[in-house]
Amino acid sequence: MTAHTNQTHARFGYVSGLDGLRLVAVAIVIAAHYQLVPYIPGGFGVSIFFFISGFLITRLMLAEEKAYGQIALGRFYVRRFIRLLPPLALMGIVAVPLLALTDPAGFSWSQVLLSFSYLGNVHKIGSRLLGWNAGYDALEPLWSLAVEEHFYLLLPPVLLLVRGSAGRIRMISAVLAGALVLRMLVWAATPRFADDINYNFTLTRIDAIGWGVLLTLLLDAGRIGQAWIERHAAVLLWGGALAMLLSLIHWSGFYETAFKYTPQSIAIGAAFCGAIFPARNAWVRRIAELPAIRYLGKTSYELYLWHYPVYSLAERFVVSPHLRAVLSLAATIAISSLAYSLTTRRLAPLRKRFGGHPV
Numbered sequence: 001m002t003a004h005t006n007q008t009h010a011r012f013g014y015v016s017g018l019d020g021l022r023l024v025a026v027a028i029v030i031a032a033h034y035q036l037v038p039y040i041p042g043g044f045g046v047s048i049f050f051f052i053s054g055f056l057i058t059r060l061m062l063a064e065e066k067a068y069g070q071i072a073l074g075r076f077y078v079r080r081f082i083r084l085l086p087p088l089a090l091m092g093i094v095a096v097p098l099l100a101l102t103d104p105a106g107f108s109w110s111q112v113l114l115s116f117s118y119l120g121n122v123h124k125i126g127s128r129l130l131g132w133n134a135g136y137d138a139l140e141p142l143w144s145l146a147v148e149e150h151f152y153l154l155l156p157p158v159l160l161l162v163r164g165s166a167g168r169i170r171m172i173s174a175v176l177a178g179a180l181v182l183r184m185l186v187w188a189a190t191p192r193f194a195d196d197i198n199y200n201f202t203l204t205r206i207d208a209i210g211w212g213v214l215l216t217l218l219l220d221a222g223r224i225g226q227a228w229i230e231r232h233a234a235v236l237l238w239g240g241a242l243a244m245l246l247s248l249i250h251w252s253g254f255y256e257t258a259f260k261y262t263p264q265s266i267a268i269g270a271a272f273c274g275a276i277f278p279a280r281n282a283w284v285r286r287i288a289e290l291p292a293i294r295y296l297g298k299t300s301y302e303l304y305l306w307h308y309p310v311y312s313l314a315e316r317f318v319v320s321p322h323l324r325a326v327l328s329l330a331a332t333i334a335i336s337s338l339a340y341s342l343t344t345r346r347l348a349p350l351r352k353r354f355g356g357h358p359v
Helices: 018-033 042-068 073-102 109-115 120-129 142-161 165-189 194-200 202-220 226-231 233-247 253-259 261-276 279-288 291-298 300-315 321-353
Strands: none
Touching: 018 042, 018 261, 018 279, 018 291, 018 300, 042 142, 042 202, 042 261, 073 142, 073 300, 073 321, 109 120, 109 142, 120 142, 120 194, 142 202, 165 194, 165 202, 165 253, 165 261, 194 202, 194 253, 202 261, 226 233, 233 261, 233 279, 253 261, 261 279, 279 291, 291 300, 300 321
16 A cells, blocks of 8 residues: 555544554564563553554544534444454453463463453552462453553543533643653652552553543644644654653653653654654655555554463473564464454444444
8 A cells, every 4th residue: 555644634544554553562562572672661562552542542533523523422432342342352262261271370360350351450450569369471461451441431521521622632631741640649659569550550551542642632723733744754753763762761760660651652652743644754654554564553453462372372382482482473473363354354344334434
């Protein structure tokens, strides 16, 4: 597919380059869990996922409001249910019994029940602070699905209650500031557990999604215009990329535990703008739109769900870490592709009946 210049104003339609960025995000997570790149934490990939979700969901809801005069909450939640739950359920039906069969001592009912009820972040905090059975590492990534689902529950009603771009921008700016202040308070109150709480708790991580929401609101309101982005295309792309790398440095305990997610999200937003919108950076989108990259990006959700269960099962049988990583990656891509075909692709017509659009 030929890369094109995406519109800054909210509208329905495919966003060129977005699948490539999804692949970058999930690749970072996989590389971290497979112990391939020790210096880049998997949480950084999750932060990119969070930003993309905030940007895209807000863009679709604003486009719906423009087209139909309102945001239909019921149809929105049905679309989210159809997209997110079937792949998750399929992974659980297959992976959890296999994990229990190969490692029965590690099984945790609380982890399974909470993780597949979009409360995996609650379980992670409980296992760290309250001594709950931690369960399988393979299911720990489900904490981020909980944060995203809570965001999906909160954002649409807020957009309905707060009308007008100015009010919405003020509202989300207050959320961003509030999350930062809350992390600082947690760090001051309980330094020992601050990292576990701030990393996993919805209200302390929701700003990573919120920065994507704010970008969409600013773009749609014309506060950030196409002309400005074109003038600053190189600075946004390369300055944002450098700032992302700098955000990974462990500057201090306070920075790592309480402050990091704010500059990191701003850096992600700058690089995102520089990659997705300027005509002069169309080469980025051309790379992101290469068929293999685009396809893997479309299956990024399934890759995220399956990569750790596959690796954890391989640990039982493959001693060599390098061979284990290679086999796990190949199996993850194959299984995720099958899961995508069985769920997401097969259910696409049903999502379209409820107002779904290609993204």
